[in-house]
Amino acid sequence: MPDRSRLPERPDEASLGLGTAASFEVQPTFERFSQRDDIFCRSFWDPEIRSESTDRFYATYRDVLANWRTVDGFTQRDYALRNASWHVTDVFAERREEEDRREGYLDELTALRDAPAEQAEFESPAAAATEIKRVAKLFGADLVGITDYDERWLYSHKYSRVRESPKPNEQPGGLSHVIVVAKAMDHGLIATVPSALSGTATGWGYSEDTLTLLALSQYIRNLGYQAVPNLNDTALAIPLAIKAGLGEYGKLGLVITPEFGPRVRFGKIFTDLPMTLDAPRSFGVREFCDQCNLCVRECPVGAIPAGDPSDVTYNRSNIVGVKKWTVDAEKCFGFWERQNSDCSICIRVCPYNKGWPGWLFTAWRRLAGSPLRRVALWLDRALGGGRRRTASSWWKGN
Numbered sequence: 001m002p003d004r005s006r007l008p009e010r011p012d013e014a015s016l017g018l019g020t021a022a023s024f025e026v027q028p029t030f031e032r033f034s035q036r037d038d039i040f041c042r043s044f045w046d047p048e049i050r051s052e053s054t055d056r057f058y059a060t061y062r063d064v065l066a067n068w069r070t071v072d073g074f075t076q077r078d079y080a081l082r083n084a085s086w087h088v089t090d091v092f093a094e095r096r097e098e099e100d101r102r103e104g105y106l107d108e109l110t111a112l113r114d115a116p117a118e119q120a121e122f123e124s125p126a127a128a129a130t131e132i133k134r135v136a137k138l139f140g141a142d143l144v145g146i147t148d149y150d151e152r153w154l155y156s157h158k159y160s161r162v163r164e165s166p167k168p169n170e171q172p173g174g175l176s177h178v179i180v181v182a183k184a185m186d187h188g189l190i191a192t193v194p195s196a197l198s199g200t201a202t203g204w205g206y207s208e209d210t211l212t213l214l215a216l217s218q219y220i221r222n223l224g225y226q227a228v229p230n231l232n233d234t235a236l237a238i239p240l241a242i243k244a245g246l247g248e249y250g251k252l253g254l255v256i257t258p259e260f261g262p263r264v265r266f267g268k269i270f271t272d273l274p275m276t277l278d279a280p281r282s283f284g285v286r287e288f289c290d291q292c293n294l295c296v297r298e299c300p301v302g303a304i305p306a307g308d309p310s311d312v313t314y315n316r317s318n319i320v321g322v323k324k325w326t327v328d329a330e331k332c333f334g335f336w337e338r339q340n341s342d343c344s345i346c347i348r349v350c351p352y353n354k355g356w357p358g359w360l361f362t363a364w365r366r367l368a369g370s371p372l373r374r375v376a377l378w379l380d381r382a383l384g385g386g387r388r389r390t391a392s393s394w395w396k397g398n
């Protein structure tokens with residue numbers, strides 16, 4: 001048996017195929033990441049992270065609403081909407097909790113019917129890819145990409161909330177492909193960050209992803225193929241999304257898609273259905289980030305370092321052996337706790353997060369990907385990019 005926690009690097013994919021623009025490079029020191037070290041899991045078992053404010057933070061999502069304030073963006077109505085947006089995801093997370101499963105967060109989604117024995121045939125892997133993408137969009141995906149099943153990006157272990165310890169991450173044999181879907185989050189809600197209201201964009205992004213993943217997985221199963229849908233559980237979404245050609249890695253530690261910038265939520269489906277693979281793509285994000293640094297300056301706790309990609313790690317919540325821009329998740333989560341809601345300031349201020357009409361955004365993106373990127377940056381600021389909007393103005397529909 002190979003050591004599953006330390007698979008050999010694939011020389012042909014050290015930079016995920018991004019060539020000289022690579023900002024996510026696998027190093028020889030690479031180690032698979034255990035979900036136990038994810039900052040959200042650590043907030044349950046690690047005394048360095050867990051505190052009274054951690055419990056209060058989670059209580060605002062789970063218990064009968066009690067911790068709202070009178071501050072704009074943090075009122076009962078703001079929390080009521082945010083928590084309602086997570087409801088679909090939570091229903092699936094809680095349905096098998098007594099079996100030590102939190103589906104969508106810590107374990108794969110399993111609300112699926114059995115598959116027939118016969119497999120439907122496709123004319124070619126290209127035809128299968130086209131059909132799957134069409135169906136994914138019918139079921140709500142805004143973006144879809146396909147990559148190979150790459151165990152490097154599966155968690156070395158999942159996390160048991162009941163035992164507060166690692167548990168095996170076992171997948172069926174024969175999986176060969178990963179379908180990555182993305183759902184765009186609401187631009188107007190993200191514009192209100194920091195606020196509890198803005199968390200509605202996150203929650204609804206996950207809830208919509210859950211429905212898309214389940215419906216698309218059932219379709220694949222009905223065709224006689226395996227389908228393992230997973231949301232934040234089981235595998236790291238970022239490298240799979242980059243490999244599937246959905247976007248380029250940005251300094252804020254997220255994938256920047258050409259269509260929606262970093263304002264997306266990802267889900268994945270593992271399958272054995274043969275399909276043509278997509279390739280990673282570069283559209284100038286690496287060079288633009290070098291000039292921009294807006295997320296670095298605007299992060300309220302300095303969690304996003306300036307500078308070049310490196311393999312430095314700040315704490316155990318960072319993956320080992322990948323040269324990239326790395327965010328200090330402890331600082332980031334500390335801010336979430338203190339404000340009693342998740343934060344997306346870095347997403348709001350990123351110039352690739354635009355609510356502009358398609359043609360205007362396409363023109364701006366071309367400029368941003370050219371040697372005139374400083375002009376693109378200036379234009380973004382001059383036209384009010386990333387400006388905060390009040391939650392009360394969102395409620396009034398302004």
Ligand code: SF4
Pocket residue numbers: 298299300301302303304327331332333335336343344345346347
């Ligand atoms: S989410 Fe907020 S606290 Fe975290 S890195 Fe982004 S701006 Fe900083």
Ligand code: SF4
Pocket residue numbers: 250251252253288289290292293294295296346349350351352
């Ligand atoms: S805000 Fe600027 S530096 Fe940060 S990810 Fe977006 S483009 Fe890159």
